[in-house]
Amino acid sequence: MTSTGRPELPPGLLHTERRSETTHTVGTREEWLAARKELLEAEKEHMRRGDELARWRQELPWVPVEKEYVFETADGRKQGPGVRS
Amino acid sequence: MPEHKVGTRKEWQAARDELLTKEKELTRRNDELAQERRELPWVPVEKDYSFETEDGTKSLADLFDGRSQLLIYHFMFGPSYEAGCPVCSSIADTLDPNAIHLRARDVTLICSSRAPLDKLLAYRQRMGWSFDWVSTAGSDFHRDLGFVHTEEELKPFLEGEIPPTVNQMAEACSTDVVGYVSEGPGLSAYALSDGTVYQTYVTTARGLEPAMGYYGLLDRTPMGRHEEGEQTHWLRRHDEYGKT
Numbered sequence: 001m002t003s004t005g006r007p008e009l010p011p012g013l014l015h016t017e018r019r020s021e022t023t024h025t026v027g028t029r030e031e032w033l034a035a036r037k038e039l040l041e042a043e044k045e046h047m048r049r050g051d052e053l054a055r056w057r058q059e060l061p062w063v064p065v066e067k068e069y070v071f072e073t074a075d076g077r078k079q080g081p082g083v084r085s
Numbered sequence: 086m087p088e089h090k091v092g093t094r095k096e097w098q099a100a101r102d103e104l105l106t107k108e109k110e111l112t113r114r115n116d117e118l119a120q121e122r123r124e125l126p127w128v129p130v131e132k133d134y135s136f137e138t139e140d141g142t143k144s145l146a147d148l149f150d151g152r153s154q155l156l157i158y159h160f161m162f163g164p165s166y167e168a169g170c171p172v173c174s175s176i177a178d179t180l181d182p183n184a185i186h187l188r189a190r191d192v193t194l195i196c197s198s199r200a201p202l203d204k205l206l207a208y209r210q211r212m213g214w215s216f217d218w219v220s221t222a223g224s225d226f227h228r229d230l231g232f233v234h235t236e237e238e239l240k241p242f243l244e245g246e247i248p249p250t251v252n253q254m255a256e257a258c259s260t261d262v263v264g265y266v267s268e269g270p271g272l273s274a275y276a277l278s279d280g281t282v283y284q285t286y287v288t289t290a291r292g293l294e295p296a297m298g299y300y301g302l303l304d305r306t307p308m309g310r311h312e313e314g315e316q317t318h319w320l321r322r323h324d325e326y327g328k329t
Contacts, residue, residue, distance in 0.1 A: 024123070024124070024126070025126045026129065026283070032127075032284070035124075036125060036286075036287070039122065039125065042121065043118060043292060044291075046114055046115065049111055050111060053104070053107055053108060053111055054309055057304065057305060058089075058307060058308070060097060060104065061089070061091060061096050061097050062089050062307070063091070063093065063094050063096075
């Protein structure tokens with residue numbers, strides 16, 4: 001990704017989860033089940049949307065990596081396949 | 086490798102930026118759903134369940150282990166199994182190292198199964214896990230949550246064509262298909278408040294994917310999960326890859 005000049009912090013450091021204070025209600029099993037079923041539909045929809053985005057990721061163009069990067073590994077120096085001897 | 090487009094870095098960046106917007110929408114929607122989960126009514130658990138644990142017989146309230154929240158993974162390891170379900174085992178691989186982080190947030194994470202405790206503990210040792218694993222022994226805990234099915238209830242499934250992956254998993258657990266599918270996987274959440282245990286959330290099926298760390302990672306690889314059309318399940322217990 002292109003640099004924006006802002007550091008990329010690990011998730012959670014800025015407490016980005018938008019959480020409002022929850023005051024819970026106590027209910028019967030039937031009330032819970034009715035609310036749970038409604039939420040389940042929303043969860044399934046969200047899951048399908050996640051699947052769509054996974055497919056979308058796989059459709060991104062592949063970009064050839066043309067620069068030769070070198071890495072130190074437990075098995076010694078490794079570099080791009082283009083210069084493998 | 087699948088068919089794919091090759092592009093310039095600029096083309097990739099444009100497509101990636103567009104995808105990023107959608108990914109952010111999905112993340113925000115995920116936050117909303119988490120909020121909705123927390124807004125579900127709490128249901129007091131009125132039945133007295135007992136569990137066999139390494140420290141003797143315990144109640145559901147005891148399983149909180151001094152914390153106010155409890156997450157239970159219902160691990161498919163029925164009385165007839167000789168080894169735990171491989172898919173549940175992969176889930177336990179994700180759960181185990183996370184238990185310590187959850188404890189720091191006042192959450193106790195454990196697994197429960199219907200097999201006798203000695204079988205569970207021997208298998209836990211084989212797999213190298215350290216979470217608390219309890220046996221529901223004779224109690225109806227899993228049944229009441231909908232994670233145990235009788236042969237009678239399973240009849241329509243058993244009389245149909247059994248998917249090869251189900252046969253594969255039953256065999257991997259050294260049980261038969263009925264024994265294998267009598268158990269169901271699930272995750273349930275509880276709160277302990279003023280001495281009362283409340284059930285707050287229950288999920289199963291793909292609702293368990295957050296506990297399958299490899300799926301989220303595969304969804305970010307070029308080939309993805311690519312499970313469509315496969316006759317056998319690719320997943321193995323972590324100590325069984327490379328075995329024939």
